[in-house]
Amino acid sequence: MSCAALNTANGLGLVTISLITGNPSKEQGGVMLDAPDHVLSTLEKDGSRRWLWPRLSTGKHWHRRRWFGYSLIAFFVTLPHLRYAGKPPLLLDIPARQLVVMGNTFLPTDTLLLAFGVLGVFLSIMAMTTLTGRVWCGWACPQTVYLEFLFRPIDRFFEATTGYGGKPRRAVKGALTVARFAIYLLLSMALAHTFLSYFVGTDRLAAWIRSSPVQHPLAFFVMIATTVAMMFDFMFFREQLCLIACPYGRFQSVMLDRKSLIVGYDVVRGEPRGRLQKQNQEPPLTPSNGDCIDCKLCVAVCPTGIDIREGLQMECINCTQCIDACDSVMEKIDKPKGLIRYSSQDGLTGVPSAKIRPRMLLYPTLLAVVTTAFLFTLFTKSSFDVSMLRGAGNPYTTIGIGKLQNSLKLRLVNRSGRPQIYQLAVLQPESLELEVLAPDKLVMQPGQSHLIPLSLSFPASLTAGQGGRVVAKLKITDSENRSEELDCQLLGPKQ
Numbered sequence: 001m002s003c004a005a006l007n008t009a010n011g012l013g014l015v016t017i018s019l020i021t022g023n024p025s026k027e028q029g030g031v032m033l034d035a036p037d038h039v040l041s042t043l044e045k046d047g048s049r050r051w052l053w054p055r056l057s058t059g060k061h062w063h064r065r066r067w068f069g070y071s072l073i074a075f076f077v078t079l080p081h082l083r084y085a086g087k088p089p090l091l092l093d094i095p096a097r098q099l100v101v102m103g104n105t106f107l108p109t110d111t112l113l114l115a116f117g118v119l120g121v122f123l124s125i126m127a128m129t130t131l132t133g134r135v136w137c138g139w140a141c142p143q144t145v146y147l148e149f150l151f152r153p154i155d156r157f158f159e160a161t162t163g164y165g166g167k168p169r170r171a172v173k174g175a176l177t178v179a180r181f182a183i184y185l186l187l188s189m190a191l192a193h194t195f196l197s198y199f200v201g202t203d204r205l206a207a208w209i210r211s212s213p214v215q216h217p218l219a220f221f222v223m224i225a226t227t228v229a230m231m232f233d234f235m236f237f238r239e240q241l242c243l244i245a246c247p248y249g250r251f252q253s254v255m256l257d258r259k260s261l262i263v264g265y266d267v268v269r270g271e272p273r274g275r276l277q278k279q280n281q282e283p284p285l286t287p288s289n290g291d292c293i294d295c296k297l298c299v300a301v302c303p304t305g306i307d308i309r310e311g312l313q314m315e316c317i318n319c320t321q322c323i324d325a326c327d328s329v330m331e332k333i334d335k336p337k338g339l340i341r342y343s344s345q346d347g348l349t350g351v352p353s354a355k356i357r358p359r360m361l362l363y364p365t366l367l368a369v370v371t372t373a374f375l376f377t378l379f380t381k382s383s384f385d386v387s388m389l390r391g392a393g394n395p396y397t398t399i400g401i402g403k404l405q406n407s408l409k410l411r412l413v414n415r416s417g418r419p420q421i422y423q424l425a426v427l428q429p430e431s432l433e434l435e436v437l438a439p440d441k442l443v444m445q446p447g448q449s450h451l452i453p454l455s456l457s458f459p460a461s462l463t464a465g466q467g468g469r470v471v472a473k474l475k476i477t478d479s480e481n482r483s484e485e486l487d488c489q490l491l492g493p494k495q
Contacts, residue, residue, distance in 0.1 A: 041305030041315055042240055052239060055300045056156075056165035059324025065138070069145040076142075080197040085417060092199050098447055104378065105415060105447060109385060116374035123370060126255060127363035133261035134252050138319035141248075143233070143241055146191070148303060148319070151234045154183055166300070184235055185227070192226035239304050243315050253314045258345040259353050263318045265298075265309045265340050266348055276333055291335045298322035298340060308340055384420070385413040386476050388488040391453065395491040402460050404492045410452040412476070414444040420478040424454075427473040427485065433457040434474070456490060463492030 044050045056062075082089055085103030092099050099106040106113060128136065138144060152165075158180045159168035172180060197205045200219060213220035233241060242249055256262065270292035292309070299307045301321040306313050308322045326340040346353045391407030399405045414420050422442045426432045436442065437453040444450060456472065463470050470490050477483040 040243060041302075042243060050305065052303065052305045053159075053161075053167045054152075054165055054303045054305075054321070055297070055325075056163065057297070057301045057321050057325035057328060058163075059327055061320035061324050065320065066149055068139060069149040072140060072142075072145055073150070077194050080194065080202050087417065088201055090198060091201055093201075094199060096447060103417065105417065107385075107413065107415065107447075109413075110381075112377055113374065113381075116370055116377065120367060120370045120374060123363055123367040125251070127367050129252050129255045130260065130357075130359045130363055133256065133263075134249070134316070134318040135261075137242065137249055137252065137317035138263075141242075141317075143246070144303075144317060144319065147234060147238060150187065151184070154180065181235075184231060188227045188230040188234070189223075191230060192223050195226055196223050242304060242317055249317070250314065256312075257359075258351075259357055260344055261342060262312055262344060263308065263316060263320060263323060263340065264312065264343050264345065264348045265292075266338070266343075267309075268348070268350060270309070270339050291330065291339050293329070293333065295329055297325040297329055301325045312345060381415075382484055383414075383416040383480070383482050384422070384476070384478060384484070385411075385415060386484055386486055387411045388474075388486060389451075396493075398460075399457065404458060404460050404463070404490075406456045406458075406490055408454045408456060408488060410454055411449070412442075412444065412452060413449040414446055414478075416478070416480075417446050418479075419443070419445050420480070422479075423477045425475045425477070427475050429458070429462060429470070429472060431459055431462060432472055432490070456488075458490055458492075460492055463490060464494070468492055468494035 040050075042050050042052065079090060080088055087100050087103055087105075089102055090100065097108050153162070156162045156165060158172050158176050160170045161168060193205065193209070196219060199222075200208075205219075208216045208219055237245075270290045272290050273292040273294040274290070276293040296307075298309065299305075301324070302308065303319055303321065304315045304317060306315045308316065320342075322340050323342070327337040330337050330339055344353070387410075389409040389411060391409055393407065396404045396406050410424075412422060420443075422444065424434060424436060424442075426434050433456070435455040435457070437455055438450075441450040441452045458472075468491060472488050472490050474486045474488065475483055476486060
């Protein structure tokens with residue numbers, strides 16, 4: 001590599017440096033860099049898309065992943081139809097600004113619970129990555145689960161490669177193309193409706209399905225957009241979502257260290273690679289000192305198209321297909337299994353390391369603390385929110401000889417899952433008279449919020465000796481005899 005040109009723009013002081021590698025390009029009058037065979041595992045040397053048809057290796061890890069994946073799909077589809085305390089176990093009701101989790105309703109005002117929840121999610125990711133590496137990507141990510149165990153089997157059926165995988169054995173044309181597209185569309189629509197049910201509930205969704213889309217255009221648009229996105233992803237984008245677009249994989253990757261659990265190739269045992277020499281072969285092949293016979297089956301089965309023998313790579317999703325493939329080869333040639341296995345970078349190079357690391361203790365401990373704080377806040381929170389606001393206009397009015405009145409507004413939110421009737425009472429001072437100007441608003445449905453006008457009357461002498469203000473206490477009680485005390489200031493003349 002050498003410096004080809006150093007150009008300075010007259011009067012501007014701009015400097016352009018060109019680096020030469022390879023042969024000059026006549027069209028551009030400069031040079032072009034020679035690309036490797038695959039810049040990305042899904043990109044050819046000329047920049048075209050490299051389509052992947054991974055072969056199928058049905059080893060023990062694949063069987064475990066398959067049943068785990070189908071269990072996750074069943075859980076995803078079934079969960080919105082279940083009921084706990086009369087509500088779905090999980091419902092994110094955006095129009096009502098509510099999050100329902102196992103019978104508990106969370107509102108935007110639950111800032112402390114939200115903070116603990118978000119912090120718990122991040123600590124869970126850190127703890128999971130520390131203990132299990134990128135197990136999420138290969139075992140539980142919806143992209144991996146649906147692509148590998150729902151849509152790729154459909155492709156193999158139409159391409160006549162069921163049970164084997166690999167490149168198609170027949171061209172998918174005409175009626176086969178239409179049939180595959182129809183199946184993709186039906187599955188994508190079913191998944192889109194299931195996804196939508198987590199935001200509107202299955203009851204409302206069922207009513208919408210039976211009615212015209214004109215009556216619910218926004219929800220219909222969300223369903224269509226989700227269906228189109230799934231069709232694009234699983235028919236075209238596929239593994240590129242993991243390689244290019246997914247931020248979670250990159251977030252996990254930067255958290256790995258040399259002691260983290262990974263799927264790796266044992267270089268010490270496998271190298272140098274060489275073809276398997278048959279007995280009594282003439283002329284004899286150069287014997288290989290390593291166990292890797294360079295069959296490239298680990299590459300052929302990889303759903304992201306990488307070569308695990310090149311070391312730790314961000315594109316590896318820890319799906320363990322290469323482990324199953326390599327173990328099957330080792331079994332056939334009477335070699336020990338585990339040439340490709342779950343290990344760590346230090347473990348593969350023979351560097352001794354402690355089984356328990358500080359990170360393995362730190363993250364679970366922090367997660368336990370945050371979880372405890374979340375649960376304590378959750379179980380000690382009130383069944384209703386209440387706050388007092390000053391009314392508009394003068395801070396006080398004179399309504400008679402020696403008597404004042406304050407106008408206030410009570411903001412009340414029913415956080416319980418049942419209708420409630422609230423009652424207000426004065427605790428102190430005893431001379432305070434309370435009048436609810438909208439008593440009908442004290443009858444509230446679950447999740448309902450009301451701004452209730454109040455009138456507080458009291459003797460003028462109550463504030464005269466207190467600098468024009470005194471603190472009063474009110475008590476709010478619901479139908480289930482749960483109560484809260486509320487302080488409010490009474491204002492009057494200073495003298």
